[in-house]
Amino acid sequence: MSAQLVPTILCGGAGSRLWPVSRESHPKPFIRLEDGESLLQKAFKRGAHLPGVAQVLTVTNRDLFFKTSDEYREVNKEGLSASFILEPFGRNTAVAVASAALHVSATLGDDALLLVLPADHLVSNQPAFAAAVKEAVTLAQAGALVTFGITPTFPETAYGYIEADGTKVRRFVEKPNAETAQTYLDSGNFLWNAGMFCFSAGTVIAEMTKHCPDVLDATRKCLDAARRAAGADGAQIELDGDTLGLAPDISIDYALMERSTNVAVVQCDIGWSDIGSWNAMGELAHPDERGNRVEGEALLHDVSNCYVRSESRLVGAVGVEDLLIVDTADALLVANRHRAQDVRHVYAALKASGHEAYKVHRSVHRPWGVYTVLEEGSRFKIKRIEVKPGASLSLQLHHHRSEHWIVVSGMALVVNGENEFYVRTNESTYIPAGHKHRLTNPGVVDLVMIEVQSGEYLGEDDIVRFDDNYGRS
Incomplete structure (x- = not known):
């Protein structure tokens, strides 16, 4: 050639x-x-x-x-x-x-x-x-x-x-x-x-x-x-x-x-x-003697011709057949195997209603690493944040929420208003609403921290970026 x-x-x-x-x-x-x-x-x-x-x-x-x-x-x-x-x-x-x-x-x-x-x-x-x-x-x-x-x-x-x-x-x-x-x-x-x-x-x-x-x-x-x-x-x-x-x-x-x-x-x-449906995905898993295919942990009793996929939780099923059961951290799908192509209608309905489950998982990847929403309720949200070695979040502020950061492992370089300082494992810091702040991992291992947000509005769009390494506005 x-x-x-x-x-x-x-x-x-x-x-x-x-x-x-x-x-x-x-x-x-x-x-x-x-x-x-x-x-x-x-x-x-x-x-x-x-x-x-x-x-x-x-x-x-x-x-x-x-x-x-x-x-x-x-x-x-x-x-x-x-x-x-x-x-x-x-x-x-x-x-x-x-x-x-x-x-x-x-x-x-x-x-x-x-x-x-x-x-x-x-x-x-x-x-x-x-x-x-x-x-x-x-x-x-x-x-x-x-x-x-x-x-x-x-x-x-x-x-x-x-x-x-x-x-x-x-x-x-x-x-x-x-x-x-x-x-x-x-x-x-x-x-x-x-x-x-x-x-x-x-x-x-x-x-x-x-x-x-x-x-x-x-x-x-x-x-x-x-x-x-x-x-x-x-x-x-x-x-x-x-x-x-x-x-x-x-x-x-x-x-x-x-x-x-x-x-x-x-x-x-x-x-x-083309892996065009959950049936096609299920075909990649080895079937048991009753035609069930399982990815993850499941206990099945009197179940036949089902596909079960679970990312983290145990799934139990009793007396069912011809089902697709797909479990994630924030959403569960149960469908007839013969209607696998119709799953797209659930996605379309979520998108039309603006429900975030069509767009993101609990774990969201960013250029600097990943965050996972652990729990949220009225006026609070708790995240687990991982920052790659050498990576940095944007210099930013939030109008409607404050943030508490607790370092679980690694070390953080923090900008908080006019101050710049290190936060080490088992240490914490507080970012008031309206303060310019930045989080950087200066080390050679992943920085893992817990972030607790509190305030009247906790949406991801409450952010003003002043400087960003990844070209985001």
């Missing part, structure tokens, strides 16, 4: 069908599997371990950048270069692919190959995946837009399909009903659409110029504005929100792949799943 291959990970979406583990600020790619790795980490390794890869490019939301970087740091043992295109808000996959192609073309040339990988899919057979990519690279270097088609094993109605004749794509078809899906399976000519692609930067730009120039032009303006912005560089580019809002909100399938006549397909059997 003469041209450079750039795995391009698209990390977005809400994962609403995997609520309550998936939330807006902790979407599906960050869900951890039984082996301790997230779907995002597996996607990174899937691309990074291919031959001839020198860097991995990720297109993701601006708010997920630091969390994504942390995830990569855990698994990027070889120190592979990771670059980012950051979106201030989601604008579907056509803009994501266009921005990646324009960026790769500008930095590596039109011959460089993009391997587009969703961050929230699972591939269990890496050797078969590598072989499929090798075939796709050959087709892409010959000038084709290449998609990957999965050999179907049952008449799935939740996937789109590709009708193929060898490597030639006859047509893309939408998610079928059960009867149509069975005819597709019986014909032997249809493949599941895996949503993965391979093409050269020059080819996809040329094809988008033909079939969706509005997407390409709007994206180019976004990138041009980002490159003019102060601090923008080749490793981290943040798209301009004003111009991004003018870009069409459309998928790469609709915008390009279904319109182009220059599309090839690689048929493969790579152990692929």
Whole structure:
């Protein structure tokens, strides 16, 4: 392979069908599997371990950048270069692919190959995946837009399909009903659409110029504005929100792949799943003799064909069957296994009502670390706060609440009004409402502390930032 291959990970979406583990600020790619790795980490390794890869490019939301970087740091043992295109808000996959192609073309040339990988899919057979990519690279270097088609094993109605004749794509078809899906399976000519692609930067730009120039032009303006912005560089580019809002909100399938006549397909059997529901997640766990699959701690009596997942608490179940039971610190899902796709309606209702359970967990990741809400009530909230070594919260104040900080382990460097001082293990300090303050971990181990907030209003939006290391306003 003469041209450079750039795995391009698209990390977005809400994962609403995997609520309550998936939330807006902790979407599906960050869900951890039984082996301790997230779907995002597996996607990174899937691309990074291919031959001839020198860097991995990720297109993701601006708010997920630091969390994504942390995830990569855990698994990027070889120190592979990771670059980012950051979106201030989601604008579907056509803009994501266009921005990646324009960026790769500008930095590596039109011959460089993009391997587009969703961050929230699972591939269990890496050797078969590598072989499929090798075939796709050959087709892409010959000038084709290449998609990957999965050999179907049952008449799935939740996937789109590709009708193929060898490597030639006859047509893309939408998610079928059960009867149509069975005819597709019986014909032997249809493949599941895996949503993965391979093409050269020059080819996809040329094809988008033909079939969706509005997407390409709007994206180019976004990138041009980002490159003019102060601090923008080749490793981290943040798209301009004003111009991004003018870009069409459309998928790469609709915008390009279904319109182009220059599309090839690689048929493969790579152990692929889009992990599109709790049923699909449950299939990853080993079943007991009654078909139950359990992740976490559960006691089951006269239970059959259930999936139980609990992050911390013991779950007991008696005399039930065909249920999905997913327990988190602040929300519990109980659903019929045959209605797994309808979990998205719960997520949608929470979002419509403004309930915070659609957006955040009790534990919330920040660029500097993580906080967990332990308890809250009228006029008080208790948090456990972990700050990474060398990290610092913003210089800030709160109008409506005061804070007590108790250091559990490590050491804190505190700014409180005009004073700066250290707070060591088993020591505490008090931050009155209206005082400028800052918390820094000057040590080499995590700083762990308990924060007790009290006041008339305890919302996260009661914050005025004066200085921030992470570009937050």
